[in-house]
Amino acid sequence: MTDAAALPGQPRGAVVSGPATARTVNVLAPNPSAMTLDGTNTWIVAEPDSGLAVVIDPGPLDDVHLRAVIDAVERSGRRVGLTLLTHGHPDHAEGAGRFAELTGTKVRALDAALRLGDEGLGAGDVITTGGLELRVVPTPGHTADSLSFHLPADRAVLTGDTVLGRGTTVVAHPDGRLGDYLDTLRRLRSLTVDDGVHTVLPGHGPVLEDAQGAVEFYLAHRAHRLAQVETAVEAGHRTPSDVVAAVYADVDRSLWPAAELSVRAQLEYLTEHGLIQG
Ligand SMILES: [Zn+2]
Numbered sequence: 400m401t402d403a404a405a406l407p408g409q410p411r412g413a414v415v416s417g418p419a420t421a422r423t424v425n426v427l428a429p430n431p432s433a434m435t436l437d438g439t440n441t442w443i444v445a446e447p448d449s450g451l452a453v454v455i456d457p458g459p460l461d462d463v464h465l466r467a468v469i470d471a472v473e474r475s476g477r478r479v480g481l482t483l484l485t486h487g488h489p490d491h492a493e494g495a496g497r498f499a500e501l502t503g504t505k506v507r508a509l510d511a512a513l514r515l516g517d518e519g520l521g522a523g524d525v526i527t528t529g530g531l532e533l534r535v536v537p538t539p540g541h542t543a544d545s546l547s548f549h550l551p552a553d554r555a556v557l558t559g560d561t562v563l564g565r566g567t568t569v570v571a572h573p574d575g576r577l578g579d580y581l582d583t584l585r586r587l588r589s590l591t592v593d594d595g596v597h598t599v600l601p602g603h604g605p606v607l608e609d610a611q612g613a614v615e616f617y618l619a620h621r622a623h624r625l626a627q628v629e630t631a632v633e634a635g636h637r638t639p640s641d642v643v644a645a646v647y648a649d650v651d652r653s654l655w656p657a658a659e660l661s662v663r664a665q666l667e668y669l670t671e672h673g674l675i676q677g
Contacts, residue, residue: 419606420553420598422446422531424475426468428458430490433653436565436603439490441468442557443475444531444550451480451529455548455557456491456602457498465498480528483520484508485559485602486545509537510544520546538587540580541568549590555598555610556590562613564604567620569657572664578671580664581621588614628665632675639663 416427428439439459445452452472458464472479479502484492487510495506496515505516507526514520526533526548534549538561548557560568561583570580590596591611599607607613624646631645639662647658669675 419600420550420555422550422553423555423557423600424471425600425606426464426471428461428464428490430459430461433651434657435490436563438603440564440600440602440604442600443468443472444533444548444557445472445475445477446530446552449529449531450477452477453481453483453526453528453531453533454479454498454502454504455483456485456559457482457494459490460494460497462497465494465501468498469501477529478502479504481526482506482515483526483533483546483548484510484513485547485557485561486510486542487513488542488560491559491602508544509546513544536586536590538583539575540570540577540583541575542571543574543576543579545575545583547587549594549596550600551594553598554595555600556587556596557600557602558587559602562587562599562601562607562617564599564601564607566604567617570661570664572660572667575660575664577621577625577664577668581618584614584618584621588618624661625665625669628662629669629674632666632669639666642666 416425418424422444424443426441431438441458442455443452482504492513499506499515506514507518507520508514509520522537524535536547536549538545538547541560545561547561570577596610599610599613627646631642636642636645639659642662643655643659
């Protein structure tokens with residue numbers, strides 16, 4: 400879920416439906432909206448020589464889409480071995496139960512309520528299905544249960560809604576917290592700087608080939624918005640909706656309800672850090 404359309408200065412790319420890197424294919428779900436950009440990206444990840452694939456975020460409960468994902472896996476001569484969730488928002492996770500039923504697979508997620516089967520998912524876990532190496536990276540902030548998946552062999556990271564292909568993401572207060580999100584962005588920056596990650600495979604929007612640039616952009620954008628919110632409060636805007644009207648004047652009004660969640664997260668952060676009076 401996004402809180403802004405394309406922003407000036409942001410890296411751009413084409414929307415990908417199909418192969419993205421050597422080990423990944425995107426199947427775009429038919430759920431486009433202001434909040435989901437072109438729709439949800441359902442990612443199929445597999446080793447080139449393996450007969451097993453991992454599916455990340457089956458997407459909305461839409462049988463045509465879920466079957467299209469299975470068809471894409473089968474056309475590559477594989478079957479689905481495991482289903483993973485980046486987080487619990489319905490545009491990513493709602494179809495997971497049905498998908499698991501259709502494929503006979505387990506669903507692993509950070510949030511126990513979203514799992515099917517007995518295996519959880521969290522920091523330090525490495526998914527090795529079909530010979531893959533997919534490292535689980537905790538990336539809270541958009542939501543508390545957000546995870547990303549580092550695919551070292553393709554120098555890529557699958558980010559769910561933590562980094563999007565266009566615009567910026569919502570810090571979905573109160574579950575999402577800005578302090579967590581800033582730590583997450585720094586963790587992702589370290590993946591690009593220290594671990595050689597080049598490519599962001601997002602949950603919505605196009606693939607980004609300059610992962611470090613994208614993360615730096617997000618960090619700069621967050622700092623800019625936070626300064627704007629602080630200024631708006633100092634100017635006498637007190638309620639979250641007043642702050643949204645002052646700070647998000649450049650953003651389409653259909654996105655203001657989402658922006659208000661981010662503003663609430665920013666007000667909480669500023670109060671906790673003693674930068675404004677609560
Ligand atoms: Zn989300």
